[in-house]
Amino acid sequence: MALYIPAxxxxxxxxxxxxxxxxxxxxxxxxxxxxTAPSVDDRVRSVSLQSRQTAAGLRVLALHDQAxxxxxxxxxxxxxxLVLQRTxxxxxxxxxxxxxxxxxxxxxxxxxxxxxQALPDRTGSAFATASDALAGDIEVTFGPAREGGG
Numbered sequence: 001m002a003l004y005i006p007a008x009x010x011x012x013x014x015x016x017x018x019x020x021x022x023x024x025x026x027x028x029x030x031x032x033x034x035x036t037a038p039s040v041d042d043r044v045r046s047v048s049l050q051s052r053q054t055a056a057g058l059r060v061l062a063l064h065d066q067a068x069x070x071x072x073x074x075x076x077x078x079x080x081x082l083v084l085q086r087t088x089x090x091x092x093x094x095x096x097x098x099x100x101x102x103x104x105x106x107x108x109x110x111x112x113x114x115x116x117q118a119l120p121d122r123t124g125s126a127f128a129t130a131s132d133a134l135a136g137d138i139e140v141t142f143g144p145a146r147e148g149g150g
Contacts (some may be wrong), residue, residue, distance in 0.1 A: 044143065047098045051142035054090040056134035057083045062128040062135075080122045088113060089136070098142060105141050112137060 038046075046135065061080055095106050112134045119127050 043097070044100075047094055048143045050090065050097075051094055051138050053139045054087055054094070057087060058131045058135035058138070062129040080127075084113070084117050087134075094142060101141060109134070109137060133137060 052140045061083055088110075091109060097099060112130070116134055118126070119130065121127060
């Protein structure tokens with residue numbers, strides 16, 4: 001004896017099964033996404049670590065000045081200009097990733113970088129002092145990098 005299932009009932013069962021499968025897939029996808037997405041702490045720590053790297057580049061300029069390195073003595077065309085350009089690029093990226101940094105803080109850092117770039121003497125103590133001060137301001141603005149989970 002064969003069981004006859006009407007076409008309408010088969011269609012409803014197929015649609016119900018497809019809907020249940022879709023819902024289950026969405027739930028699993030959302031759960032997997034939530035588990036693998038970086039947390040807010042992870043993103044803050046990442047921005048903070050990158051800001052410390054940016055600040056470290058500026059501190060190298062100050063150290064090179066103290067040591068009389070040749071990279072600062074090329075009349076503004078040496079390594080100092082490259083570090084300053086990289087600093088601007090990295091700051092722009094950091095501002096995009098750090099919504100907690102306000103417009104005023106952003107403008108203040110960019111003004112300090114503009115003033116540093118405007119200094120004509122890359123070998124003087126004023127340049128080294130301004131580089132070190134800007135590095136400190138960057139670290140303070142983006143917060144200290146925390147190792148570990150908290």
